[in-house]
Amino acid sequence: MATIITKDGTHIFYKDWGPKDGQPIIFSHGWPLSADAWDAQMVFFADHGFRTIAHDRRSHGRSDQVWYGNTMDQYADDLAELIEQLDLRDIVLVGHSTGGGEVTRYVGRHGTDRVAKIALIGAVPPLMLKTEANPGGLSIDAFDGIRKGTYDNRSQFFRDLTLPFYGYNRTGSTISEGIREEFWRQGMMGGLKGQLDSIRAFSESDFHQDLKAFDKPTLVLHGDDDQIVPIGAAALSTVKIVRHAVLRIYEGADHGLTQTHQDRFNADLFDFIIA
Template sequence: MGILKLKDGTELYYKDLGQGQPLVFHHGWPLSSDDWDLQMMYFLNKGFRVIAHDRRGHGRSTQTSEGNDMDTYASDVFELAEALDLKNAIHIGHSTGGGEVIRYAAKYGAKRIAKAILISAVTPIMLKTESNPNGVPMEVFDEIRLQTATNRAQYFRDFTIPFFGYNREGAKVSQAVMDNWWRQGMMGSIKAHYDCIKAFSESDFTQDLKDVVIPVLIMHGQDDQIVPYETTAEIAITYLKNGKLILYPGFSHGMPTTEAEILNNDILSFINS
């Protein structure tokens, strides 16, 4: 475990375990590096070096009031990769973290990144606009903002239900998984969480996807109730020069947790391909 002091004074908490080729994990909103426990253990036991950080304002990193935007997130990753001298790294991002990965890869990663994996990612853009007419309406994100600002503790509890698909018939509901999600969320800064909603919903990653030449794997559940695959994964793959798409029937947004064994094996196959 470590703390990296960034150029603006923000302290970034990170985990760095093992030896071998580095895998860097980027978590989703409003979570922390703890959300990658099942992947960290799996790949550590496969002989990889596994690294995960708490995004600024999230988890154990500084609760920043400024810089809670995608460009700054990517710059923070650049500073971390430089400080750890990462080479031939594979960056794996879930949801908001997928946007962070592709922005980092496009702007900074040419010399240090070998492959990227986007899981349930917000790329290329979530928000409904004139150029993205099938996106999610602004009213949805305004409601997330309102609930985060005024009712965060209860809202985060409620959010776990669609996040993990626990509202589907036959779902195996785990209270411990829901509690762990809530624990991670409540560790972070309410201001950073509020600002991050704009970052994950309005950031446009179209050019980032077009600019990267490394192999990119997109993984998305077809029952994702948080980030619809039809307007993200199926569009993002069309912009990639060297992309692969895997869609998972019935899988939820939280599939790295609920379907960890399947995803871990598919990630390993992509790494070894």
């Protein structure tokens, strides 16, 4: 297992596939998953000559389960340490859901000197929580429900969450029990404390100032039937801040579109990267 050790002593697991001299793509996963969520993308892009890297966020997957530091700032700093310890440059940063927040906060805290392009996929910025200034967000009650479901019966909650996550609760959808089981497996690898903390991190972090620091080509890609991260408060708001961003909307697509629309997504991300 490949790991880095952060400044606070946390072991962060990562995968590093493809030619080491290829342009690096770093994939940041969503909650409550792990680097394994990106396996198909890592193989696809490694086969096309890219160096593909994905890490397990602290308290997720195979990384250390820590009591402290499960915050968006620390996630971004962990990503920075991974980049610096591997001495990566000319990077394409790709973040899905919470991973999109991690990537965005990285840019806000560490800049874009090592970055070539950015892709935000079903991502949580600029702010998920409904506030007076963000009326299109979700009520705190929704996130309290996620917290309670995760705390009370995490195993069953994760199984149930796959239905709206992949749009399997929609009429006419084709359900993959394998995808559902894989989501559950990855979720159950993480630590309960860190996953509970992460709910606050992805729902209450305000990324408006971080997005203003974006000065590299940016792709914002979202499904318009995303039941987890509604497009209005997310992608449609992000492109009002990152005005040079390319917005791509998948009509009828769900939150887990990197899997449910895998071939289309891989092709669109490839076209963005090589353009």
